Amino acid sequence: MVNGTAPVAEKTRHRVLKAIEELDYTPNVLARGLITKRSGGIGVIVNDLTSPFFGSILDGIEAEVEAQGMHMIVASGHADAKRESKAIHFLRQRLPDAMIIQVDGTSDPELLELAAHKIPTIVFGRHITELGERCIYLDNEQGGFLATQHLIDCGHSRIGHIAGPLTIADSRARLQGYRRALEGAGTPYNRGWVIEADYLEAGGYRATRHLLERTCDLSAIFCSNDQMAAGALQALREAGIRVPEDVSIIGYDDIPLARYLYPSLTTIRQPLFEMGRAVAEIAFKALAGKRAEVRHKFEPELIERESVQCPE
Amino acid sequence: MVNGTAPVAEKTRHRVLKAIEELDYTPNVLARGLITKRSGGIGVIVNDLTSPFFGSILDGIEAEVEAQGMHMIVASGHADAKRESKAIHFLRQRLPDAMIIQVDGTSDPELLELAAHKIPTIVFGRHITELGERCIYLDNEQGGFLATQHLIDCGHSRIGHIAGPLTIADSRARLQGYRRALEGAGTPYNRGWVIEADYLEAGGYRATRHLLERTCDLSAIFCSNDQMAAGALQALREAGIRVPEDVSIIGYDDIPLARYLYPSLTTIRQPLFEMGRAVAEIAFKALAGKRAEVRHKFEPELIERESVQCPE
DNA sequence: TTGTATGCGTTATCAG
DNA sequence: CTGATAACGCATACAA
Numbered sequence: 001m002v003n004g005t006a007p008v009a010e011k012t013r014h015r016v017l018k019a020i021e022e023l024d025y026t027p028n029v030l031a032r033g034l035i036t037k038r039s040g041g042i043g044v045i046v047n048d049l050t051s052p053f054f055g056s057i058l059d060g061i062e063a064e065v066e067a068q069g070m071h072m073i074v075a076s077g078h079a080d081a082k083r084e085s086k087a088i089h090f091l092r093q094r095l096p097d098a099m100i101i102q103v104d105g106t107s108d109p110e111l112l113e114l115a116a117h118k119i120p121t122i123v124f125g126r127h128i129t130e131l132g133e134r135c136i137y138l139d140n141e142q143g144g145f146l147a148t149q150h151l152i153d154c155g156h157s158r159i160g161h162i163a164g165p166l167t168i169a170d171s172r173a174r175l176q177g178y179r180r181a182l183e184g185a186g187t188p189y190n191r192g193w194v195i196e197a198d199y200l201e202a203g204g205y206r207a208t209r210h211l212l213e214r215t216c217d218l219s220a221i222f223c224s225n226d227q228m229a230a231g232a233l234q235a236l237r238e239a240g241i242r243v244p245e246d247v248s249i250i251g252y253d254d255i256p257l258a259r260y261l262y263p264s265l266t267t268i269r270q271p272l273f274e275m276g277r278a279v280a281e282i283a284f285k286a287l288a289g290k291r292a293e294v295r296h297k298f299e300p301e302l303i304e305r306e307s308v309q310c311p312e
Numbered sequence: 313m314v315n316g317t318a319p320v321a322e323k324t325r326h327r328v329l330k331a332i333e334e335l336d337y338t339p340n341v342l343a344r345g346l347i348t349k350r351s352g353g354i355g356v357i358v359n360d361l362t363s364p365f366f367g368s369i370l371d372g373i374e375a376e377v378e379a380q381g382m383h384m385i386v387a388s389g390h391a392d393a394k395r396e397s398k399a400i401h402f403l404r405q406r407l408p409d410a411m412i413i414q415v416d417g418t419s420d421p422e423l424l425e426l427a428a429h430k431i432p433t434i435v436f437g438r439h440i441t442e443l444g445e446r447c448i449y450l451d452n453e454q455g456g457f458l459a460t461q462h463l464i465d466c467g468h469s470r471i472g473h474i475a476g477p478l479t480i481a482d483s484r485a486r487l488q489g490y491r492r493a494l495e496g497a498g499t500p501y502n503r504g505w506v507i508e509a510d511y512l513e514a515g516g517y518r519a520t521r522h523l524l525e526r527t528c529d530l531s532a533i534f535c536s537n538d539q540m541a542a543g544a545l546q547a548l549r550e551a552g553i554r555v556p557e558d559v560s561i562i563g564y565d566d567i568p569l570a571r572y573l574y575p576s577l578t579t580i581r582q583p584l585f586e587m588g589r590a591v592a593e594i595a596f597k598a599l600a601g602k603r604a605e606v607r608h609k610f611e612p613e614l615i616e617r618e619s620v621q622c623p624e
Numbered sequence: 625t626t627g628t629a630t631g632c633g634t635t636a637t638c639a640g
Numbered sequence: 641c642t643g644a645t646a647a648c649g650c651a652t653a654c655a656a
Binding site: 343 | 631633634
């Protein structure tokens, strides 16, 4: 009756409502969930809660979830298979109405199996054909290509790349896009121009210093995210190398701070917030047994600022 | 028996374990929670999941929680009384083993009432005397003082302040520290030197422009967080004002990106990660009925980098 | 040592 | 339209 299941007479209705008020009674979610197999929350798992990258995504998801009067419970998986698995099971046990999961250590088949259960499961940041509309992702290969091609269009040819951890699919895709652009321009892939780092500022800083030791003829560097680009900027500054006069830098993500770096960072924008909203919308529609009318594949976009210019 | 409650014969033990394996049986947390009033999770609520500030805190909490083999479920309250209350109740309903809450819209008495229930509740970022050891906080007034005093020690006297939203206690405390330092130096408080913003980069940028329109004789600005300082740096740069030669800037928080700004940001460090760890430790000890041997009041610390120098 | 009954707080079902 | 009762999946206490 509290949930409008049964039709009630006005009189009894009032009596009950009054009693509820007096005892400030709160329905026990656990007991209720035992029957309905529902908890009224959306489970969300992402690699890490700290970075501005996932921050924007969570923001988008939260906006939509809150608009629906629901809540999200989030956990982090740290791109590690074991931790992801624990986090996923922890969340599943709480019977969320739907799950949104962004992981890197978990394989496609495992994800497929998860999605096969009753709880609607949406995958963020991966394209799994069998999942159809239940995933949302961005073309990172194209993003890497876009970034590198922009440098090429500006007249650069000796272009380095600071990659993210190559255990992460996004990192590999961006690297792949970098190679495609380079090869399209007739520049063979040069191993010495590429270095792997960790998506953190300090990592980008160290990687840049290593790159500088290895070779000093680079005229541009494509960093696989903005945080590493911030580190690169700093390393170049300390080395007395001017950006963008001597070396151009391009980042990836367009985090809020990107435009406040010096020089302001040219970068590849991913519509993280919008993607967060969209994935939540898919979840809610799936919950209602409907298909969501949203985009599933998003396109990266070049944001031109001041850290790139023609060589010389 | 699964939880080691009863002594069992080896034989049956094996039989059960095998069955568990075969049916890949997972205990139903809800049914179990119905009895034990426990869920194996730590509920965490913070203002917002996006900012690097709360990111560091969550990182610290997570480190400790994970070390204990538990999980955390986090929700955000956005410094808004209504949203905070909803988030808190949402989490409480799930019967977390303990709760860590950082809020701004909720009053001390309300918090006290929450803490009076069975679920151990620890308050982050506020000093509530009645809660005793159940809270952990930092002296923001002292931090504001430290920042301003550093500028004064460098020889500045015309010092502006970009405050955070004054609805937030931390913002008010930092402003208070600013006033104390100024008055200690014999400089009367000047309303025109202070402006309220929103803790975001863009807000700091706009605030700085307003400040510049109002008066052009400021030789230093104390920003209530690093993100606003980043905006200030950009606004000054665009106005052709050199930092630190013409105007000194000091921030607050020491977010990871602070040292990668240009010029690298002098700021007030708060041991956010350590505080996160500590608050989680208090929670676990409270769970075990013990007191935690940790610090409850943390001290802000000046981090000198390049954005401050003597005037002239 | 093992099996069995009872209760946790709901929702759902089925007579009344 | 109402009231009583079973069932959800587990822990606990007690009897076998």
